[in-house]
Amino acid sequence: MSIKKLLSALENPDHPLLGPTLKGLNLWGLCQSAGWTSVAYNIIHISAILFVISQYIELWYIRSDLPSALRNLSVSMLSTVCVVKASTFVYWQHDWRDIMNFVSALEIYQISKNDKAVNSIIKKYTQYSRRITYVYWFLVISTVLTLILAPLISILSSPEDRVKIKNNTKSYPEIMSSWAPFDKSRGPGYIVITIEHVLICFYGGGIVANYDTNAFVLMSFIAGQMKIIRQNCERLFEGRDTSHDVILRRIACCYHHHISLVKFAKVFNDLLSPVMFLYVVICSLMICASAIQLTMKNTTNMQKIWISEYLMSLITQLFMYCWHSNEVLDMSKKVDQGIYKSDWWSSNLRMRRNILLLGGQLRKTVIFTAGPFAVLSLSTFIAILKGSYSYYTILSEKAD
Template sequence: MLKKYVARLEDPNHPLLGPTLWGLQSWGMWQPNSGQSRIIYNLIHFAALLFLVSLYAELWFIRADPELALKNLSYTMLTTVCVAKAGTFVLWQTYWQDVIQFVSTLERSQLEKKDKTTCTIIEGYTKYSRNVTCFYWILVTATVFTVVFAPLGEFLSSSEQRELMLNGTIPFPEIMSSWVPFDKTKRFGYWFQIVEHSVICLYGGGIVANYDANTVALMSFFCGQLELLVANSKRLFSEDGKLVSYSEAMERIKQCHMHHLSLIKYSKIFNSVLSPVMFLYVVICSLMICASAILLTKGTTTTMQRMWVAEYLVALISQLFLYCWHSNQVYFMSERVDRGIYESEWWQCGVRLRRCVVLLGGQLRKTIIFQAGPFTNLTIATFIAILKGSYSYYTLLSKNEG
């Protein structure tokens, strides 16, 4: 059913990015037009930034309680990532527009030629991107509902705790723990925070789902275009088993050269806006995987809290894995893209064409890889290293507590 809904969001001007651009625009990150709506969305983003400040303030006040601080740290770090994704997307809107415009323009021009191989490859990675988008939306929706309804589940899970809450002996459970300039344990303050935190969860969920789905779609685009470049390189000098003319072969070499140059150029722009956010995300993931493991193994943690932490941990690892996996796929494909020309009929061509083949091969040896800041690349090896590091931190902290 979700796939049918996503199909309604298709945009002929953006063959790949129609649904993700709709999501980005709905949550105020994609702002192609100026006007009152842009001002309203930017005010919402600014309000989210102020809420993040309140989370850090609360974290300072509760620093003496390690368990409560760890739980609050989970929300604080997740909100930090959400604000960073929304803020950088808005601030670097021009660069995002350049990349998105390039992707859509290139795909439209390729589809207009109605080449069978080209259409098959584009349809393949477009369908894959739609599946990833649906998965992201489902994953984030489940996370948001789990977070929002966790206090209700905690309230209903134990009759003894429920009586203590109703008697005022212990406070009612919260969605998050943020600082406010009034008593948040009383009726008005408590319900104000419940509404505020529910709205923030919806906001943050939309930011994460749409930003990540758009990013993975763009990574799939670069991977698919490199695959298309391999296919075009194989048929540089022949078509249906027959050699093409010298002028046609030169034109195909030129097109492959320009195709790869444009992919390199816009992948660097894409990496420049993605890399700072991913650096922050990698650092936070390393900390939060460790913190979540500690919360899961604490004896004082309730069953509902453990369920929330487990779901949060799965979502965290899944998002990091998808980033590293797709970036690794792009790198792997860019490593082998130059092999396509050597699988063509270059050996049947003259010396002048062979020289052009050597020059094209040198260009295609340039690889594409996305980074998390200046220190590490987004690869499967990085993902495994993060998990190993988090486990090492967890083991160290567990021994210190013991």
């Protein structure tokens, strides 16, 4: 099967924008249907939560070994974010479905009107959503494969380690650090723990890839719909039929379109904000821990490559959230410019009052937050990097 056919199989005519992301959410058990499959997926999600608990148990046992503890901590915190994303999405999946149905119903209605200008905007942000989805999926797959293959490459690239393992003076390297009620350093126990880690890596990668791309696509949708509202405001007095009733109907359409979009954005933010609060806090610590590992003297070249790739993935993930949220915020501040670009001055006093009411509605901005304390924006992204560097400076001094 060619790549083009594979990608076309991800499309869904009932969900023009959300086809690929919806497929991924269904495949990884975030959007569930009634029946035995729902039970099976929930067992998998619970198993992932138990695995994260085992990671923190192992962290307690190895707390005196700083390099091992930092490596465990960086992966454990990312695993925590994964299971929180999965758990909250499954728990609030009915609200998520309402959001997706709203997006698809609105787009299908807009496309059916055959408005070239509107369809052009929809096509642009849909194409952008496809590109960002597939590129992000590739980034996550690369990170997962790097994490899985890092121990194997480490053994192959170090003859000294192979000799130590053969002489039983060193245990086999693990993909991740987790506790197990059996000897996991070699033999059947090592095989079992390796299989478990591989499965968990694919599970976590799928959760991150699908949850994040779904959020990015929805943010792109909101920004695109804001552009449509602004354009429709610019065309309030265009066309042959510019009677009072027609213009009033256009104003009402823009008004209700913006109200529904703001309402949709608020529900979306209510679902995303608690997860992003946890992620922003944890991401700061993960970036800091990864930076410390890079500067340690006993860190091998292979470990540095893995940590560098892991660190870039963290920064990219955080940047993508802040970038798309910043785009929505910026676009929501510009949407009322469409009124001023229209021929509002040619209308009578009564119509100007209606336009004034529309302008008041359009001045309401859409802001996505990370809990009650932080706004997702580029300035927040820069602040997090600065904070991570400050943590790194303090911890590196203590480590020395």
